Amino acid sequence: MAIEIKAPTFPESVADGVVATWHKKPGESVARDELLVDIETDKVVLEVVAPAAGVIEKVLKGEGDTVLSEEVIAVFKEGAAGTAAPAAAEEKPQAAPAATEAKSGQEAILSPSARKMAEENNLNPSDIQGTGKGGRVTKEDVINHLSSNTTSVTAEVKSSAQPAAAPTMPAIESPAGARPEKRVPMTRLRASIARRLLEAQHNSAMLTTFNEVNMKPIMDLRKQYKDLFEKRHNGVKLGFMSFFVKAACEALKRFPAVNASIDGNDIVYHGYQDVGVAVSTERGLVVPILRDADQMGLADIESTIGDFGKKARDGKLAIEDMTGGTFTISNGGVFGSLMSTPILNPPQTAIMGMHKIQERPMAVNGQVVILPMMYLALSYDHRMIDGKEAVQFLVTIKDLLEDPARILLDI
Incomplete structure (x- = not known):
């Protein structure tokens, strides 16, 4: 059974929102109430969860796209995963090992933006405290982890082959003497x-x-x-x-x-x-x-x-x-x-x-x-x-x- 996934109902003071992060990809099994996508508005980040166990058939609005209140953003197929949704979730580390790490016998699930930042800074996801739904590690969690551990960043790299370096937050890598710049879009907030x-x-x-x-x-x-x-x-x-x-x-x-x-x-x-x-x-x-x-x-x-x-x-x-x-x-x-x-x-x-x-x-x-x-x-x-x-x-x-x-x- 196909279900339309819609953006949340925005209050009158919020005209529209922007798709911030898709946490699930088309064809990926999800459980009921599992987080699908974050939508950023002028005031808050709203979460859209799965209405049932199943899979996302098609994403209609990609990350960065503007969406209106109750606009259809994806098509969801109910029952495609069925009762196998938890098992599919357990197999996720084999399907996408970069996205998860073992943490005290549980999986450390990262959002795509959090995973990218963790990889750029050579962080072990299992060391990051997740505050998202179900313990999910968000981009803000990675930023907080970096800012609270700037004095020991080199001790947290994933590979021991990495040479020791001064504790920094390397947003931009460039040769010595260069004058780097980085342009990023301003968030809605x-x-x-x-x-x-x-x-x-x-x-x-x-x-x-x-x-x-x-x-x-x-x-x-x-x-x-x-x-x-x-x-x-x-x-x-x-x-x-x-x-x-x-x-x-x-x-x-x-x-x-x-x-x-x-x-x-x-x-x-x-x-x-x-x-x-x-x-x-x-x-x-x-x-x-x-x-x-x-x-x-x-x-x-x-x-x-x-x-x-x-x-x-x-x-x-x-x-x-x-x-x-x-x-x-x-x-x-x-x-x-x-x-x-x-x-x-x-x-x-x-x-x-x-x-x-x-x-x-x-x-x-x-x-x-x-x-x-x-x-x-x-x-x-x-x-x-x-x-x-x-x-x-x-x-x-x-x-x-x-x-x-x-x-x-x-x-």
């Missing part, structure tokens, strides 16, 4: 990020105001209760981000213009706080949303952010996870940024940037004291938010963080 950032700068009157916060009260509170907090909440660790989210929610209630958005000539005031938390991935920056963040406890915030981070690294974030949001927090401090001017995330009217905690001499009651300080930046759309509101919003954040009891007492 990276292109979407570039387009939205330019739109934000061109279509808004963006301005940034700064302040600084003494992190000692939060750090002391965290030091005092972090072990008890982790034990009480089943291993959830108490970080700094949850305090900033709670402080932001309280400040957004006091200054609703910062929580608003512009829709044409209308101002939309939101009676809820959906806070986006920027997460950096190998593919680019994504912003999953904490829905009704004002109603979440510290443990809920930390746990949800942790889940978002893992899903982002594994490429498992859904479009629904990143749709909406009334305010965004970006933490460049984890990478060592001391100060920056974050760019708005339209149609939101404000975004707050956190930065590196650094000890600095501060004047306290006429005395010089060394304190852990952090610069905060608030970029805002001046069409909607006046400078006075922006400054007062950031001062409110500062006051709440420097005296965390204010968050509980609502003062």
